[in-house]
Amino acid sequence: MPAPDESGAALLQFTPEQAVAVAELHSRCFAVSWTAADFHRFAALAAYPGVTAWLGERLIGFVVLSVIEPEAEILTLCIDKELRGRRFASAMLTRLIEDAAAQGVETLFLEVGVRNEPARALYTRHGFIEAGRRTGYYRTDRGAEDAIVMRLSLPGPMRAARGS
Numbered sequence: 001m002p003a004p005d006e007s008g009a010a011l012l013q014f015t016p017e018q019a020v021a022v023a024e025l026h027s028r029c030f031a032v033s034w035t036a037a038d039f040h041r042f043a044a045l046a047a048y049p050g051v052t053a054w055l056g057e058r059l060i061g062f063v064v065l066s067v068i069e070p071e072a073e074i075l076t077l078c079i080d081k082e083l084r085g086r087r088f089a090s091a092m093l094t095r096l097i098e099d100a101a102a103q104g105v106e107t108l109f110l111e112v113g114v115r116n117e118p119a120r121a122l123y124t125r126h127g128f129i130e131a132g133r134r135t136g137y138y139r140t141d142r143g144a145e146d147a148i149v150m151r152l153s154l155p156g157p158m159r160a161a162r163g164s
């Protein structure tokens with residue numbers, strides 16, 4: 001297990017072997033679950049499928065990416081409920097952005113519910129800007145919810161490697 005980053009979590013690349021643990025945590029984070037087979041497929045398909053965060057042997061968060069070069073989309077992101085507010089998501093996203101840029105991804109996209117203030121604030125803090133809206137995109141207990149499409153332009157592999 002690699003050394004933890006400054007958030008205190010160990011950050012690993014998402015791999016197919018982690019699919020069962022990721023599906024279990026996903027089912028506790030979201031009303032609509034995806035299966036371990038779904039996550040296995042996401043991890044196996046992309047050269048860079050995302051980041052998982054660990055405290056010891058415990059999976060505490062994940063961010064899963066779908067790459068269609070030169071663009072990529074964040075499919076899902078979550079931190080276990082009782083560990084929120086400790087900058088673990090921020091640490092995962094920082095790693096994801098650095099690694100995606102180094103892989104040659106030029107633009108990152110995602111969709112987020114208009115009422116999801118913590119996630120919107122997280123993405124805005126990391127430089128994402130609003131790129132569009134999708135009406136009634138999510139079905140929730142409180143009825144349909146619009147999604148905001150957010151976009152982040154990445155610096156390109158050379159500049160990312162130099163840290164400029």
Ligand SMILES: CC(C)(COP(=O)(O)OP(=O)(O)OC[C@H]1O[C@@H](n2cnc3c(N)ncnc32)[C@H](O)[C@@H]1OP(=O)(O)O)[C@@H](O)C(=O)NCCC(=O)NCCS
Pocket residue numbers: 029076077078079080083084085086087088089090091111112113116117118119121122123125
């Ligand atoms: C969104 C989520 C991943 C944030 O995880 P987290 O580890 O608590 O976030 P962090 O502690 O790294 O916070 C980073 C930034 O996000 C924002 N943020 C996080 N939680 C917030 C909250 N409750 N209210 C407002 N802003 C919040 C802040 O800008 C924060 O930076 P700051 O601490 O300097 O103010 C977490 O709330 C979660 O898992 N939610 C459920 C799943 C979900 O909605 N995923 C996103 C789907 S698009």
